[in-house]
Amino acid sequence: MSDQAVAASGRTMRLREATRAAHERLDNAIMAYDPFSDREAYADFVAMQFHLHQAAEPFFRNRELAALLPDLAQRSRLDKVRLDLADLGRGVPDAIPAPGCDVAVANPVPQGLGWLYVVEGSNLGAAFLLKAATKLGLSDLFGARHLAGDPKGRGLHWRQFTAGIDAVDLTDGDETVMIESARGAFSFAQRLADGIFSARG
Ligand code: HEM
Numbered sequence: 001m002s003d004q005a006v007a008a009s010g011r012t013m014r015l016r017e018a019t020r021a022a023h024e025r026l027d028n029a030i031m032a033y034d035p036f037s038d039r040e041a042y043a044d045f046v047a048m049q050f051h052l053h054q055a056a057e058p059f060f061r062n063r064e065l066a067a068l069l070p071d072l073a074q075r076s077r078l079d080k081v082r083l084d085l086a087d088l089g090r091g092v093p094d095a096i097p098a099p100g101c102d103v104a105v106a107n108p109v110p111q112g113l114g115w116l117y118v119v120e121g122s123n124l125g126a127a128f129l130l131k132a133a134t135k136l137g138l139s140d141l142f143g144a145r146h147l148a149g150d151p152k153g154r155g156l157h158w159r160q161f162t163a164g165i166d167a168v169d170l171t172d173g174d175e176t177v178m179i180e181s182a183r184g185a186f187s188f189a190q191r192l193a194d195g196i197f198s199a200r201g
Helices: 003-033 039-060 063-068 078-087 108-136 154-167 172-200
Strands: none
Touching: 003 039, 003 108, 003 154, 003 172, 039 078, 039 108, 039 172, 063 108, 108 154, 108 172
């Protein structure tokens, strides 16, 4: 393995390390809410997912990023989240603006990589969530579509994505922007979780 490859494969590791505590906190907040206790609680969780995916959508549609990450637009799960909301009898909420997601002012490549890392990564843990959703009579065809894995397998789908991230040429400054952006995406998700879940009490 070349030095460049070693350095490159460290990028996803750095993202993981930099956001480990944030992921744990978010994961704990979601599980404490017990989104699988009933369909209403689960629908609140899907509403949270809607805001997160909606915020990241400009990056999934960004041309510069699409040139770097294969099949980027097809990775978006926003449409599936919308269908899940409809399955659960929920309307589509008004979008909540997220910091760092306005591609017109963002530095789209490093900022997008940070956000996309968070949203794509959430599909890894979704295997467990999809299993839990079956308790509520939901599946990858109804109500829990957005938790489904890619037909070729979650692991391979993820590795292809992280290989794309690792191959992008970034300056040290860009790396810092990317890491801060991933942290920002987790903060936004935490804010959503805190707001949506506390509203139900
Ligand atoms: C919207 C909320 C969530 C977001 C944004 C999120 C984000 C992420 C990210 C970025 C990764 C990839 C980490 C890496 O390998 O670099 C990941 C992996 C993982 N997440 Fe989450 N996550 C969320 C909710 C959850 C919840 C609720 C659980 C479970 C209770 C969970 C369990 C996991 C697990 C087990 C993995 C590792 C899977 C594996 O290595 O196969 N996540 N998540």
